[in-house]
Amino acid sequence: MKTKYILDEADMPTRWYNIIPDLPAPPPPPLHPGTGQPVGPDDLAPLFPQALIAQEVSGERYIDIPEEVLDVYRLWRPSPLYRAHRLEKALGTPARIYYKYEGVSPVGSHKPNTAVPQAFYNAAEGVQRLTTETGAGQWGSALAFACATFGLECEVWQVRASYDQKPYRKIMMETFGATVHPSPSEETESGRKILAADPGSTGSLGIAISEAVEKAAGDPEARYALGSVLNHVLMHQTIIGEEALKQFELAGDTPDVLVGCTGGGSNFGGLAFPFLREKLAGRMSPEIRAVEPAACPSLTRGRYAYDFGDTAGLTPLLKMHTLGHDFIPDPIHAGGLRYHGMAPLLSHIYELGLIDALAIGQQECFAAGIQFARTEGIIPAPEPTHALAACVREALRCKETGEEKAILTALCGHAHLDLPAYAAYLAGQMTDNELAEETLAEALATVPQTG
Amino acid sequence: MKTKYILDEADMPTRWYNIIPDLPAPPPPPLHPGTGQPVGPDDLAPLFPQALIAQEVSGERYIDIPEEVLDVYRLWRPSPLYRAHRLEKALGTPARIYYKYEGVSPVGSHKPNTAVPQAFYNAAEGVQRLTTETGAGQWGSALAFACATFGLECEVWQVRASYDQKPYRKIMMETFGATVHPSPSEETESGRKILAADPGSTGSLGIAISEAVEKAAGDPEARYALGSVLNHVLMHQTIIGEEALKQFELAGDTPDVLVGCTGGGSNFGGLAFPFLREKLAGRMSPEIRAVEPAACPSLTRGRYAYDFGDTAGLTPLLKMHTLGHDFIPDPIHAGGLRYHGMAPLLSHIYELGLIDALAIGQQECFAAGIQFARTEGIIPAPEPTHALAACVREALRCKETGEEKAILTALCGHAHLDLPAYAAYLAGQMTDNELAEETLAEALATVPQTG
Known part of the structure; x- marks a missing residue:
């Protein structure tokens, strides 16, 4: 039984995918907080180099990856696509579970x-x-x-x-x-x-x-x-999904459900956008599902509005699902998912109805993480345990219905540097920190009345 | 430029290699401490299952890996062989540096x-x-x-x-x-x-x-x-060297020098023995070099004698290079190299003159580890920084002489769970703890007067 689908370096994608030209409508532009007008390249020049500003607003469908970048990517890419035979067996599910593993990078994540x-x-x-x-x-x-x-x-x-x-x-x-x-x-x-x-x-x-x-x-x-949120960042991450598409071809399979966790949105977008391209073109039809923590549910409970990306209000205003730029989430262990907003591009795609979203409490996530570690060997970072929990839910639904779905999960990193989170779970010292209605209302009051 | 040599799961070796039948003389047997006679299977039965006892004393050159074990190996194996282009460039060496990386396993090492x-x-x-x-x-x-x-x-x-x-x-x-x-x-x-x-x-x-x-x-x-020392443990690790041989074929190259760190000896033996087989058969002629810490130099400064494997004297007597079973090495950061003895099989091979050995202080090792991390991206565990330090020495010799040697290094794990060692190095709080003559003499006095 084949466990890993590996691509040779020669088959590594050489272009990033920009989903914007393939969307039915363009995402709303970032606004200058003083003028309320769309920001231009000059506004961004003190913060970013010209090449990245150009990518941020690009209408090109594909952008070539520079040779110098490919050279460094080769230190860990292409990353493996796994078939989770052992997890499937433990769950007793007829579903086929796949995970795309980014923990092979030098720092153990997709970043x-x-x-x-x-x-x-x-x-x-x-x-x-x-x-x-x-x-x-x-x-x-x-x-x-x-x-x-x-x-x-x-x-x-x-x-x-x-x-x-x-x-x-x-x-x-x-x-x-x-x-x-x-x-x-x-x-x-x-x-x-x-x-x-x-x-x-x-x-x-x-x-x-x-x-x-x-x-x-x-x-x-x-x-x-x-490290996330902006269009060019999400675009750089699409190499994950482009590789996964090639690996599904090797496996002779097609995903029916794709799940990934969302903090700023780059891990999710990186895997999902190339599959969404295929879906929009009618070549496959996966359900695409974003999973966020119950403590910081920007997509499922935030407001879709213009807000600042930072607390002090130094960034342009971004149209996104936000809990308010003053909001400080409870200290759950998935630090990478504790951001008050969501990538504007992903927010836009969610508003277009192209993806689903749900929020899960961290205890269910860590239970899935432990089960995954004991079957597949990899201890998942706290962030992707959210995707795994949704994956387990789907696999158990398949067990009930008998559906033989193919589920693809974004396993964006390992937990080697987050092990105290597992210690807390094993010691029974973890709570879900679900966001209270009252706290949410207070936080949303800080969203500016723009746009 | 090719960076990684990857084998498909279908090309993963399906047999372990037992070097004993290929040696010019058999290693001395373990002795029962009471009788002074070689221990038999019955003596070992309370501690080990029959299958492993049989492997410990086997004269077969190859032993088939059970399908159930191959199934689990596939979670991370075959492991990659890397060409260290970036380290070579940083060193300015004409040498070709390769490393076989075992940090891809679920726990981040070859174990x-x-x-x-x-x-x-x-x-x-x-x-x-x-x-x-x-x-x-x-x-x-x-x-x-x-x-x-x-x-x-x-x-x-x-x-x-x-x-x-x-x-x-x-x-x-x-x-x-x-x-x-x-x-x-x-x-x-x-x-x-x-x-x-x-x-x-x-x-x-x-x-x-x-x-x-x-x-x-x-x-x-x-x-x-x-986890090390015994014949069957070293044999299980030979899958590393068997894979590396296939990967060197893919690279169209042959190693001139092979370096690995030695604690109990299993990482080193695992990579080296298949290459030593090729050398003994006259098919290649690499120098093979074991590197140990200056604080615990069993091969280079220990006595080749029968000694206990543990402190309390509960194990059989093993003929090995030992610093004395009561010896407690200074607390250097390479915890995996702090063992008073060396695998009897590796000790025997060293006595036969088939491999070289040297000891290096940990400061030089961590300097090599930092250079490796900043060029190749992987932060090496403290143990294999010893091999890297020897590799850097060899590469710099090549720079002086102009020799274009191919160097193969065993990179047996990453440092994600050993990062405080790097913090100590960066803070200038590290010493070499070279073993003092007087301490060595005291320690050797505890070696039993057997055999």
Whole structure:
């Protein structure tokens, strides 16, 4: 029984896929918070290199991956597509379960797929250093690795709660040569303001973004890098789905259901968009399902409105599903899913009715994670346990109905640096932190009355 | 430029290689400490299942890998062989550097290659539970994973120093369903004896082995599993070298130098023995080089003599290079290399002059590890940084002489669960702990006057 579908380096995709020209309507543009007008390339130039700004607004269906980026991708790509024979057997399901595994990357997640091209384009335009934020640390370590590869300096603001509780990620970033600050920090105006109001603040992604953006905007040799949310980031991740399509051909199968977790949306979009292209073209018809944590349910319970991407209001206004830019989610273990908004492109696609979404509490997710570890050997990161929980639900439905569906799951990383989350689950110390109605109402009140 | 040489599952070796029949002389047998006579199968039956005892003394050149074991191997095998283009460029060497990477396994090291068959053969003979020891935790987590796979209980004694300092490994073992005790423990006579003499004992591999052996010997439903040292363990690891031989064929190359780190010897033997077979048959002529830490240099500075495998003297006497079974190495970060002895089979091969050995201090090793991480992306476990340091030395020699050698390095695992070691190095808090002459003399005085 074939377990892994492996592509040779020679079969690695050489283009990223931009879904925008294939959509029935274009996504609403980002707006300048002062003028209320769409932002132009000049507005973004202090933060991003020209090549990435061009990709952000591109109408081209495919963009060639530079040879220098392919060279680095080859350190771990193509990533394997697995058939989960052992999990299927444990569940007693007639479903065929597949998972696309991104944990083979240097930092153990899908994040280097965009960190590497972002570092490359910045280096190519003479940028000296990149600033960024990180929550659990997956994005920060990916950018630290990518910067080491192209000789850039890297400065990371890590959410204070993670900085203190997950020291391994910080060491990984420093091993790759990066400088790491806890956020909020005294290094920026945004950080000092937060600390003045709340000296014990444990931070949030929104605050850390403010700090990194502020630092980059004030240093002409620096630019800023974002690990999710933006169009170009989601596009870089489509190499995942393009590979998976080729691997399903090898397997002689087609997915009936595709599930992925959503934080900012890049892991989900990366796997789903190439399959959505095939669906829109009538070549296959998978149900496509986004899974978010009950503690931070932006797609299923947020408002679709223009809001800031960060807490201090330094970014353009983005039309997205948002819980309010001031919202600080409860400290669940899936740090990568704790963001108040959702990628505008993914929000738009959800509004178009092209994908479904559901929210799941973390206890069910970790139960699925443990079952997966004991059958398939890989201990999944807290984020993709959400996709696994939805996958298990679907497989058990198939068991009831007898349907032999093919389910494809995005396994975007392993848990080696998140093991304390499993310790908490095994010790019975985990709660779901489902977002209360009242808290949601308060948070939504901070959404600006624009657009 | 090709980066990875990947084998399809269909090309995975289906036999382990037993080097013993190909050696010019057989290795000296283990002796019963009471009688001084070679131990027989009956002596080993309380500790090991019949199938593994048969493998331990087998004269067959090849042993078929059971289909059930191949099924589990396919979760991560065949493992990749990499060409280190980026490291070569950073070193400016004309050498071609290759590394065989075992960090793709569920627990991030080569250990599951033997944990899986050991669990399988025990389960097949009706054993209910396995006991074992672990130092840094790599072996314990591999056996925990393997036991989960075949429905066995797993009880692990982890050296107290690691248990306290490296909690992530313990969580990994528990996630796979194992029970973990710090060693020395109150669970065994051996442990209680050590604690009575030294209540603050931080333990050693030798002590942990005593505890696990004692527990298995006293429970008819339990057996014991060892992660290195024994013939059958080294044999299970030869799948590494067999794959690498096929991958070098794909690369159209032949190694001139092969370097691996040695603790108990299984990682080194696993890669080296198939190449040594080719060398003994005159089909290639690589130099084969074992690298050990300066703090625990059993091959280069130990005595070749019969000694116990554990501290309490519960094991048979093994003819090996030993620093004395009472020796407790300084707490260097490469926990997997802190064993007082060396595999008898590898010791014998060293005495026959078929391999070289050298010892390196850990600071040079971590410098090589950092350089490797920043070029190749993988942060190597502390153990294989020793092989990398020797590889860098060889590559720099080639730079001086202009020789275009092909160097093959055993990269037996990643450092995700050992990152504090890198933090210590980056903070300048690392010393080499080279073994002092006086300490060595004291330690060797504990070697029994047998044989």
